[in-house]
Amino acid sequence: MTRWAPGAAERLQEAALELFATHGFEQTTATDIAQSVGLTERTFYRHFSDKREVLFHNQHLFTQAFLAGVEAAPPDASPIEIVACALRSATSFFPDERRHHSRTRQSVIDQNPALQERERHKLATLAEAVAGALRARGVDEPAATLAAESGVTVFKIAFVQWLREDEQRSLAALAEDMLRELLALTRDQA
Amino acid sequence: MTRWAPGAAERLQEAALELFATHGFEQTTATDIAQSVGLTERTFYRHFSDKREVLFHNQHLFTQAFLAGVEAAPPDASPIEIVACALRSATSFFPDERRHHSRTRQSVIDQNPALQERERHKLATLAEAVAGALRARGVDEPAATLAAESGVTVFKIAFVQWLREDEQRSLAALAEDMLRELLALTRDQA
Numbered sequence: 039m040t041r042w043a044p045g046a047a048e049r050l051q052e053a054a055l056e057l058f059a060t061h062g063f064e065q066t067t068a069t070d071i072a073q074s075v076g077l078t079e080r081t082f083y084r085h086f087s088d089k090r091e092v093l094f095h096n097q098h099l100f101t102q103a104f105l106a107g108v109e110a111a112p113p114d115a116s117p118i119e120i121v122a123c124a125l126r127s128a129t130s131f132f133p134d135e136r137r138h139h140s141r142t143r144q145s146v147i148d149q150n151p152a153l154q155e156r157e158r159h160k161l162a163t164l165a166e167a168v169a170g171a172l173r174a175r176g177v178d179e180p181a182a183t184l185a186a187e188s189g190v191t192v193f194k195i196a197f198v199q200w201l202r203e204d205e206q207r208s209l210a211a212l213a214e215d216m217l218r219e220l221l222a223l224t225r226d227q228a
Numbered sequence: 229m230t231r232w233a234p235g236a237a238e239r240l241q242e243a244a245l246e247l248f249a250t251h252g253f254e255q256t257t258a259t260d261i262a263q264s265v266g267l268t269e270r271t272f273y274r275h276f277s278d279k280r281e282v283l284f285h286n287q288h289l290f291t292q293a294f295l296a297g298v299e300a301a302p303p304d305a306s307p308i309e310i311v312a313c314a315l316r317s318a319t320s321f322f323p324d325e326r327r328h329h330s331r332t333r334q335s336v337i338d339q340n341p342a343l344q345e346r347e348r349h350k351l352a353t354l355a356e357a358v359a360g361a362l363r364a365r366g367v368d369e370p371a372a373t374l375a376a377e378s379g380v381t382v383f384k385i386a387f388v389q390w391l392r393e394d395e396q397r398s399l400a401a402l403a404e405d406m407l408r409e410l411l412a413l414t415r416d417q418a
Contacts, residue, residue, distance in 0.1 A: 116413075117413055118413060118414055155345050155348075155349070158345075158348050158349070158352060159345070159348070162348060180385055180389070180406055180409050181409060181413055183385055184381065184382075184385065184406070184409055184410050184413055185413055187381040187384075187385070188378065188381070188410070188413075188414075191374065191377040191378070191381065192374075194377075195370055195373055195374065195377070199370070216370055216374070219370050219371060219374055220374050220378070220414065221414050223306075223307055223308060223371055223374055223375055223378075224308055224378075224410065224411050224414040224415065225414065225415060
């Protein structure tokens with residue numbers, strides 16, 4: 039299975055995003071989405087549990103990329119080095135050719151409190167999964183949770199920056215910068 | 229105005245918590261809460277917009293305490309020193325005599341996804357407010373957002389630990405420890 043296979047699910051996702059962005063999330067029905075690409079509502083519900091899920095369908099792949107990075111880090115890596123590795127893996131999920139798509143998606147989410155809630159929930163779940171993966175590598179608490187939360191924070195801030203209209207840098211470069219900023223911030227303290 | 233004035237609002241809050249913990253959040257109505265302390269439903273709605281709000285009524289005082297700490301930091305304090313100051317101020321809002329109450333409140337929240345969502349939303353709003361207060365003190369981005377998010381993360385993790393049944397340390401001491409752990413984690417890295 040390739041990541042962006044142009045099957046029914048992906049056609050429905052692209053169409054949904056287009057309709058959400060043009061007509062608004064609330065105003066678009068599952069039937070509207072299905073019909074716009076010549077499919078039935080039934081096909082829609084074979085792929086997605088609800089309308090919100092269209093926007094979060096790839097989230098588990100993103101989580102997998104994040105966790106794969108945790109696992110790929112060298113055995114002697116420190117918690118922060120593991121997080122850096124996880125960020126490299128996670129950001130590779132968003133090459134520059136996805137930037138336009140991601141911008142559109144985010145503008146839909148930013149206009150709807152229920153979607154923002156789903157997004158916050160997914161990020162909280164991601165942080166918990168990353169902390170679990172760090173513990174599985176032998177990192178103790180609270181270091182595992184602190185490192186995981188810091189990694190997700192860095193990703194979140196880098197992602198917002200990546201989506202800015204005037205931003206040219208890659209998400210990978212931005213995440214690396216943000217992590218470096220975080221380390222600079224906390225260095226030489228207390 | 230004293231912080232825990234035993235007025236109608238506080239009596240309603242205590243009664244609500246007791247009923248939520250005993251009968252469940254969903255099963256308890258605003259009328260149940262009001263009647264249990266000899267007040268009317270109308271009085272309930274004079275103090276709280278809805279049943280969820282009973283659990284989050286003091287949140288603005290907590291946010292104020294966090295922000296007051298940002299403002300109280302010395303003019304030459306680094307972003308992390310400002311966050312440390314904010315944590316000292318915010319944790320003073322939860323003296324040990326509030327621990328039992330906070331445990332009960334958290335157990336109610338942990339059992340209800342809608343309440344967990346409200347809590348995540350309040351913490352996200354807090355982080356934004358703290359970042360804004362840091363910018364107002366002249367801290368640049370992304371340092372302001374990174375420091376604010378780190379401060380809220382430290383608070384969150386310390387708070388979970390404070391509520392553990394076997395935990396004896398104060399929230400202030402735990403937050404100080406967690407911040408120190410975060411600094412140790414990021415020190416001597418890349």
